[in-house]
Amino acid sequence: MHAPRDAHWAAVKRILRYVCGTMGYGLSLHASPSTLTDLVAYSDADWAGCPDTRRSTGGYCVYLGSSLVSWSSKRQPTVSRSSAEAEYRTVANVVAECTWLRQLLSELSCPVDKATVVFCDNVSAVYLFANPVHHRRTKHIELDIHFIHMASPINFNQFLEKEKLKSNGSNFTDWFRHVRIFLNGGNLQYVLDAPLGDPPAETETDEVKNVYATRKTRYSQVQCAILCSLESDLQKRFEHHDPHELMKELKTIFETHAAVECYEASKHFFSCMMEEGSSISEHMLAMTGHAKKLSDLGIVIPNRLGINRVLQSLPPSYKNFVMNYNMQNMNKEFPELFGMLKAAEIEIKKEHQVLMVNKTTSFKKQGKSKGKFKKGGKKAATPPET
Incomplete structure (x- = not known):
């Protein structure tokens, strides 16, 4: 107070009268199993509540069991550009307070066994904690973000x-x-x-x-x-x-x-067969999906066995590809095999189109002569007139 006035002096006397008149009051801390294991905190903040400086006010309260042991309501030292930023700064303050309280209780031989839960009613602030990626909008509060992440390993x-x-x-x-x-x-x-x-x-x-x-x-x-x-x-x-x-x-x-x-x-993986004329991409996607499912269940399929199963699932139009693959004793990975099958699929489609053209093309017959000819090529006799 660099320039105290009469109003300040009246406020100080009121505080002293309150302290002198409430000497018999105190905090009631009930001893119970939950008291020594539950440390819960609640935080909240407004946004740009001060009409002069547009700084936000944040507050929190910490309960040990059912007893209120720590609380605070303080105007933030900097201006917050969003409500999430104001809430997050308050959460950082209450996390620091809870960390100190846990250390104090541990020194008093009353360690808190359970993790401290901090309640925050701002969804954006919660998502900001959940998102590990920092960008330009969070760079100015990065210290608070890292502090809360260090205090909350999970x-x-x-x-x-x-x-x-x-x-x-x-x-x-x-x-x-x-x-x-x-x-x-x-x-x-x-x-x-x-x-x-x-x-x-x-x-x-x-x-x-x-x-x-x-x-x-x-x-x-x-x-x-x-x-x-x-x-x-x-x-x-x-x-x-x-x-x-x-x-x-x-x-x-x-x-x-x-x-x-x-x-x-395993049943789907070993019974999956590609239909003639279908897409090799869809078939390989289905096969790798079945293999991934088995891998997630703890069954790892060897690469050689997986490649053989894919080759066995191909339709007859890929017979030459399978024969060439086995004769050259190739040992490819799934991505390489997929690329080779895509190239083979293009060639097979081209051959199929050529065969379809040959089957559907019709040739015009030569024009018939007026006269009739025998099988040997001679002209047949004209029937007599009656």
Whole structure:
């Protein structure tokens, strides 16, 4: 306050009267299992709310269990050019606050086991976090973007945008592939391969305890991500399972669907035949699709076997191509074979057109003479007049 006035002095006295009159008040923190495991934050911001500077005001509140432990409402230091930008800056502030609170609780021997969930009601800000590509419109807030990405190693939006695992397990194979890709991107594949294990003993060093606490946090984050990708019935059933046990039980329940799917995919691959006159591009697309389906199910078809199966599926018009390929003992990859088949298809179509022309062309007969001739070439006798 470089120039305090009477109004400021009156405000200070009012604050002091409030503090003196509420000495018996305080925050009530209820001790319960959920209090030590649930840290939830809510953020919101207006856009260009200040009529003088057009700066936005952002606020947040953080709950530990059912108790409010931290809150803030502050005008942002810079002007935001969109509502998403204003919301994102507020999210960055609340993420920093939650990071500090988690460290404080850990030092107080009350570590937060579950991942902290930050609620934001701006769809554009959520998409900005989900999109890893930065462009000119986000360069000026790139520090906030990287900070939030570092604090959130798992992007839950990748799961929310995908189809959830159905209660009957009909899409288990595709869902499990998405989980694998998702965890590989965050170097968290080990969470599904082995259980967390027992906590370290009290006599262990702080370094060992910190490593275990970090692993426990990662396991909790993966558990939340997987639960978000399940339908409500499965969520209720596996809510208290760790990710390793959860995935193991899901495999036990729904692996039969994967076996049936594998059988159908192999059946389509080995029975697929190209019809005469159809497009080689469509046929190769179907064959590679069946092979990709088998690969996703864990069955890798060797290149030589795949090439032989493609050659066996060709119609009789490609007989010369198949014979030439085998006689020269070619060992091509699928893209190279596809190029050769495209060239052969053009030549086969040309030959087919020539044959069609030869069959449909008609020649005009010579004009008949008035007289009749015998088979030997002599003129037949004219019948006598009656």
